[in-house]
């Protein structure tokens with residue numbers, strides 16, 4: 001799999017996971033708070049109705065002997081609904097006590113001694129209208145946990161478990177706790193509640209899809225940015241290998257690790273190109289005289305020969321050999337011999353044109369290629385070189401030192417190759433040696 005696909009996928013996975021996690025937690029918290037809110041409001045109404053019942057009848061037992069709590073609530077419901085419908089109206093989604101289970105308020109028939117809580121709670125009553133559904137079911141116990149008003153699974157007079165008792169919410173009368181309301185089961189949600197929760201779920205779903213799309217877009221953007229920088233370096237490496245262009249420069253677009261890598265790559269590329277150039281130079285240089293060596297000369301001479309043939313231009317090759325060099329070594333030391341080689345190289349280098357190609361051919365032999373030069377012109381140049389070397393102040397090196405050289409010259413392009421021209425020049429050189437040395441022997445075409 002490609003790097004950009006991996007990075008995009010990674011970002012997408014992280015984005016989707018984060019969105020699901022955050023969305024899930026948000027939905028869980030929302031549901032928890034919503035249920036708690038339903039239960040709290042249901043308890044408020046229930047507490048009010050129980051309070052009214054107790055106020056009406058004095059105690060739960062006396063009340064049950066007269067009228068059940070259920071009937072009490074149902075009897076008072078008509079008044080509450082009437083008042084609510086002519087009052088503030090129903091509030092969708094706001095929990096309230098049920099019509100037909102346990103919550104309610106005291107009606108007008110509740111006796112002259114008691115206050116009329118219905119009148120005092122018209123606004124509360126409006127909240128009771130939840131489509132005939134109980135918002136929440138409560139069981140009642142006395143403060144010690146003995147069931148007074150039973151609920152599913154619990155009979156009157158039964159002692160409830162201590163962990164359930166801990167959930168009990170106190171109902172007070174006259175400043176003391178008279179009963180505990182124990183919440184049972186899940187809240188009943190109205191269609192408005194359910195549609196509200198469905199809308200929340202939809203909103204969270206859209207949020208998650210949006211987050212996933214954003215993560216995908218960011219993933220694509222991010223992976224493109226990262227990969228483009230990696231591609232730059234890959235392309236540079238390919239160019240180094242394919243074209244041998246070791247000096248490559250990739251843009252350093254940032255200061256992060258990839259930017260550092262790009263900068264390090266550029267440094268490495270420069271160092272490599274430099275080292276390679278030095279190596280190449282060392283491979284074609286003679287370490288003693290610093291002249292080019294025979295390998296370099298052969299390459300360049302072959303090219304010059306091709307060019308001369310193609311454009312029908314003159315070309316001369318010269319080969320020179322120091323006279324009695326063995327004697328110089330033997331008489332004055334190899335150090336003196338080396339010094340002579342270096343000075344001759346310098347003299348030759350300083351007295352030819354830039355376009356001429358000079359090299360140490362080996363031992364005490366030097367070669368020069370004279371492009372676009374006639375035999376006559378080359379002869380004159382060689383003669384000047386011969387004289388300059390002979391006339392040089394060799395006493396500086398050793399008091400008895402005398403240095404001369406013999407030269408063979410050839411311009412015969414017709415020989416067909418630079419190698420043949422060189423061997424012809426070599427033959428001319430030996431002719432010059434045989435003829436007494438310190439002279440030039442030209443071989444005419």
Ligand SMILES: Nc1nc2c(ncn2[C@@H]2O[C@H](COP(=O)(O)OP(=O)(O)OP(=O)(O)O)[C@@H](O)[C@H]2O)c(=O)[nH]1
Pocket residue numbers: 288321322323324325326327329333334335336337338341362363364433437
């Ligand atoms: N000092 C020194 N001597 C070298 C070097 N390369 C070759 N020589 C010596 O050059 C000498 C060449 O001697 P020969 O080939 O006999 O030629 P010659 O003595 O110059 O005699 P002719 O060419 O006939 O004039 C040998 O003694 C080599 O050891 C070098 O790099 N340094």
